[in-house]
Amino acid sequence: MLRLSTKCQYGVRAMFEIAKGYNSGPVTIKEISEKQDVSVAYLEQILNQLRKAGIIKSVKGPGGGYILDKEPGSISIGAILRELEGPVAITSCLDPKEGCIRVEGCVTHLLWKSLGEKIEAFLDNMTLQDLINGSESRGEQLITITRKGKRIRK
Amino acid sequence: MLRLSTKCQYGVRAMFEIAKGYNSGPVTIKEISEKQDVSVAYLEQILNQLRKAGIIKSVKGPGGGYILDKEPGSISIGAILRELEGPVAITSCLDPKEGCIRVEGCVTHLLWKSLGEKIEAFLDNMTLQDLINGSESRGEQLITITRKGKRIRK
DNA sequence: AAAATAGTCTACTAATTCTGTCAAGTATTA
DNA sequence: TAATACTTGACAGAATTAGTAGACTATTTT
Ligand code: FES
Ligand code: FES
Numbered sequence: 001m002l003r004l005s006t007k008c009q010y011g012v013r014a015m016f017e018i019a020k021g022y023n024s025g026p027v028t029i030k031e032i033s034e035k036q037d038v039s040v041a042y043l044e045q046i047l048n049q050l051r052k053a054g055i056i057k058s059v060k061g062p063g064g065g066y067i068l069d070k071e072p073g074s075i076s077i078g079a080i081l082r083e084l085e086g087p088v089a090i091t092s093c094l095d096p097k098e099g100c101i102r103v104e105g106c107v108t109h110l111l112w113k114s115l116g117e118k119i120e121a122f123l124d125n126m127t128l129q130d131l132i133n134g135s136e137s138r139g140e141q142l143i144t145i146t147r148k149g150k151r152i153r154k
Numbered sequence: 155m156l157r158l159s160t161k162c163q164y165g166v167r168a169m170f171e172i173a174k175g176y177n178s179g180p181v182t183i184k185e186i187s188e189k190q191d192v193s194v195a196y197l198e199q200i201l202n203q204l205r206k207a208g209i210i211k212s213v214k215g216p217g218g219g220y221i222l223d224k225e226p227g228s229i230s231i232g233a234i235l236r237e238l239e240g241p242v243a244i245t246s247c248l249d250p251k252e253g254c255i256r257v258e259g260c261v262t263h264l265l266w267k268s269l270g271e272k273i274e275a276f277l278d279n280m281t282l283q284d285l286i287n288g289s290e291s292r293g294e295q296l297i298t299i300t301r302k303g304k305r306i307r308k
Numbered sequence: 309a310a311a312a313t314a315g316t317c318t319a320c321t322a323a324t325t326c327t328g329t330c331a332a333g334t335a336t337t338a
Numbered sequence: 339t340a341a342t343a344c345t346t347g348a349c350a351g352a353a354t355t356a357g358t359a360g361a362c363t364a365t366t367t368t
Contacts, residue, residue: 001239002156002273006356009245009262016261028314037256042357048316061365062313077265085155091163102191107170107289108163111231115276119156122269135261160327182343195329202345215336216342 010038011046011084012077018056019072019128026065053083072132078123088120164192165200165238166231172210173226173282180219207237226286232277242274
């Protein structure tokens, strides 16, 4: 129930690899493909979309690859997912592009809206830097950060 | 992104109608269909599944229909959704029936797990009674309840 | 200049999941 | 026994997902 597409999952994992190389130059699709077990062809599609959105830059030719446009701490997971699949919208009623005539008087609308907001807040408050920190400390820090929920959404 | 199926949405709305009739006898599929704009045939499928799960009971023959098995305050939205579509599993890696060989060392696994737990806690803490209260006060109470998040999950 | 590296872009398709419909039942009550 | 209402399983069209393929452009190295 409530599955996240593989596209989004792969996108975040690819962004993590690029983020790791933030201080050491561009990361190639091939490297990402090998480290994250995702086909080069599929990654091309995903990264292209993220590049057009402006959250990564690309460098062509030998020695090229992808680089983050901002520091890892300034790119949230929510931002990545939104670029790949639009805003969080648990139901079509909540999607700005779709909407619903039943909204007023609908008993469940506020329920889904409220849940959607919680999810979005969570995703917007988590950054690539958190993933990097988490991977260094075997995930313990990630858990701490999310449980305490101290940081404020930008 | 992260859509909830119409089946789940209709399921909750149908359960709401049945919950409203908790003190006034069985509610028929036809009534639910009319009030919630969902086809009788589709509701049959959905309600049957919920009946088999034991969260509603059915009464056959004239005057029959569906009744809640417990009071509205004891049936959480999470329980309804789980019966219809299995546990919350943002990724297949988190699904007990699927799993993933990459779990150890996967940088995003804890992220999705953590998000899934938050979603589940939200859904398990919200009951049909909350929906009823919300519909009576035009949703204001629902918002208050969710924002404060005081209640404890059973 | 040529070769090698690396990203860009568009189209297409196979598979899966979703969203239902349909028809032929069974059980209960008036 | 007629009417009401739930029960069950099969099926199908539509939409989405998940990916592949191939031809192209840009940059650097030799
Ligand atoms: S059905 Fe669209 S808002 Fe509830
Ligand atoms: S890819 Fe399965 S746990 Fe991360």
